Amino acid sequence: MGLVTPIVGVANYLVENPWILALLFLLYCFIYALSIMFSGPKPGRNPFSTKHVRPAKPVITDQSLRNKILKQRFKAQKVPDNIDTIVIGSGMSGLSTAVILGRAGYKVLVLEQHDQAGGCCHTFIDKGFEFDTGIHYIGKMMDGDMTRVLTDQMTEGQVTWCPMDPEFDIVAIGDPEKARKYTMLSGGKDKFAKHLEEYFPSEKVAIGKLMKALEEGKGAFWGVLIPKILPLWLSKIAIKTGIYHLVMRKFIKMSTKTFRSFLDDITDNEEFKAVIGYIFGDMGVVPSELSVLTYSTLINHYIPGAYYPVGGSSEIAFQMIPIIERYGGRVLVDAPISEILVNDKGRAHGVRVRRNNVDTDLFARRIISSAGVINTFKYLLPQEIAVKSPLHRYITEIGPSIGCLTTFVGIDGNSAELGLPKANMWAFLNVDYERDLEEYKNLTPDEASERECPLMFLSFPSAKDPTWEEKFPGKSVVLLITLCPWEWFKSWENGRVKHRGDDYNTIKERIGRQMWRQCEQLFPAVEGRLEYMDVGTPLSNKYYLGQPEGEMYGMNHSMNRFDPELSMYLRPQTGIPGLYLTGQDVLTASFSGAMHSGLLTASAILHRNLFNDLIALTKETRKLNKDPAAKKTD
Structure with a gap:
């Protein structure tokens, strides 16, 4: 009883x-x-295999040979027969999706509006200097890391990765001529933490709390992925009933607290806060609007080590395009899409390419947009169709990310003699860079052109790429980037590229010159070495990358972006039959975020959990790395 x-x-x-x-x-x-x-069960064909990875061949530096791959201009007769999938955009997400689907038996056509494939992975050469446009460093490219394993699958191991300096980021605070400099040390969390303690011995307790938060953040990003992988109906039930919040407590805790408030809780040292929060520019969101989850995911990406692609960032697309072609697909450029075509049953079934006022309609079973959510729903879809997607109502709520201004500098002298690091620098005039940035954004472009730039990111591609000196001996390049609002340059939006008028050119060049002066103060050896300068504004981002307001990172990465109810709609399935999404808007910004979004989109199309396949492949790769003799061959 x-x-x-x-x-x-x-x-x-x-x-x-x-x-x-x-x-x-x-x-x-x-x-x-x-x-x-x-x-559970895994329907569809597994596109991953260790057999896809081959020993890397030497980098091809002949630009004419590279252009034959990267600059295949669109003509209707170049479109292969029986295409079943069309991808809009040739950035990392579009190319990744195409590679995976190609291996699974699909014939994929990738269309790019720019005259070169690659999206933010593309480079350009002007007057004897080559500049990258989006990739400044990639984390976790060590042999056997899951990110490296996936990248090798996308490129068949043909892109090799050069480690950057162990001190991968330099934070400079104060007057550029006498700035206080701090470095971020890779090599694992213990090295990272002890290095910080050397700068801030009185903040040992705060650093311990920071490292604990970073450790908690390692698995928390699954909280973003799971609502996108689960069927929408199940995600809705789990979130509405609170089950999701119960199961994903760690994610909810970290995604609903700002990093600024976290710092305020652990220390009163404003210098320490400024140094720790420096990397917010990689998401375009200041610490008071950035979640602890997003920060921890970002910095955890680089703590193990930071890398740069040998041959430059265009090497990535250069190696992926032939793989797509091998499976019957094609990547064609100079193919701007004016409209996603929808049949009378409401199904997306094609695209309209508009070149020189001539329309070419192409049809396929499915359309995948890597052009961004805002572009897709506001400009490419008929509005009566766009509003039928459950995602449509959230677009304005999230909004676009901030724009940027980039000064491309070519200088006389090689990187070694000039002392340019295989690292990046983040330079701030003051510890309260949030206030400085807000004041800077509120200036007119005329006023901004007369002020010091309060926030600047400096990258040195010529120092990072071991093939640089072979291609461009005795020369170096520097990229100087700052954040700025779209409104500064909006009035010149309708001008023709390279012909927007003297006022536009004068303002952007004055800002660029000011940024270069600050660079000379930070690196005195480059003074007097200037040979080339060009300045790109948010209008440049719109023209070359197709971003409606010149935004850097697609949709805004502030707190509400990762709210579970909103985030679950940022998934590959749009609710419009035949139309899928991929790209940073589906997951998160960065090379890795875009590549994993391709994995997510391919999973949805193949009805197969490719994340499981990737985990299994990573385990197999690690075993083979320990015992290469056990590797099977064809």
Whole structure:
């Protein structure tokens, strides 16, 4: 009788509170769905294999040979027969999706509006200098890391990665001529933490709390992924009932607290806060609007080590395009899409390429947009169709990320003699860079052109790329980047590229000159070495990268972007039959974010959990790395 009474009591309580049974049932469904997602049946063809990775061949530096791959101009007769998938945009996400689908048996056509494939991975050469446009460093490219394993699958191991300096980022605060400089040390969390303690010995407790938060953040990003992988109906139930919040407590905690408030909780040292929060520019969101989750995901990416692609960032697209072609696909440039075509049943079934006022309609079973959510729903889809997507109502709520201004500088002298580091620098005039940035954004462009730039990112591609000196002996390049609002240059939006008028050119060049003066103060050896300068504004981003307001990172990465209810709609499936999304808007910004979004989109199309396949492949790769003799060959 001792057990009967409590059991009866529990049974009666459950009868009187049926909501508990419902909650338990939903929790069971959620856990069951997770078990299917991570260990259940895997329909479709596995596109991954260790056999795809080959020994890397030497980098091809002949630009004419590279252009034959990267600059295949669109003509209707170049489109392969029986294309079943069209991808809009040839950035990392579009190319990744195409490679995976090609291996799974699909014939994919990738269309790029610019005259060179690669998106933010493309480079340009002008007057004897080559400049990258988006990749300044990539983390976790060590052999056997999952990010490296996936990258090798995308490129068949043909892109090799050069380690940057162990001190991968330099933070400079104060007057550029006498700035206080701090470095971020890679090589693992212990080295990272001890290096910080050398600068801030009185902040040992705060550094310990920071490292604990970074450790907690390592697995928390699954909280972003899971609502996108699960069926939408199940994600809705889990989030509405609170089951998701119960299971993903760590994610909710970290995604709902700003990094600034976290810093305020652990220290009163404003210099320390400024140094630790420096990397916010990689997301375009200041610490008071950036979640602890996003910060920890970002800095954790680089702590193990930072790398740069040998041959420059265009090497990535250069190696991926032939893979797509091998499976019957094609990547064609100078192919601006004016419209996604929808049939009378509301299904996306084609695209319209508009060149020189001539339209070419192309059709396929599915359309994948890597052009960004705002572009896709505001400009490419008929509005009566766009509003049918459950995502449409959230576009304005999230909004675009901030724009940037980039000064491209070519200088006389090689990087070694000039002392240019294989690292990046983040330069701030003051510790309160949030206030400085807000004041700077509120200036007119005329006023800004007369002020020192309060926030500047400096990158030295010529120092990072070991093939640089072979291609451009005795020369170096520097990229100087700052954040700025679209409104500064909006009035010149309708001007023709390279012909926007003297006022536009004068303002942007004055800002660029000021940024260069600050660079000379930070690196005195470059003074008097200037040979080339060009300045790109948010209008340049719009023209070359197709961003409607020149934004750097697609949709805004502030707190509400990762709210579970909103985030679950930023998924590959749009709710419009035949139309899928990929790209940084689906997941998050950065090379790695874009590549993993391709994995997510391909998973949705193949009805296969490719994340499981990638995890299995990573384990297999690590075993082979330990015992190369065990590797199977074709």
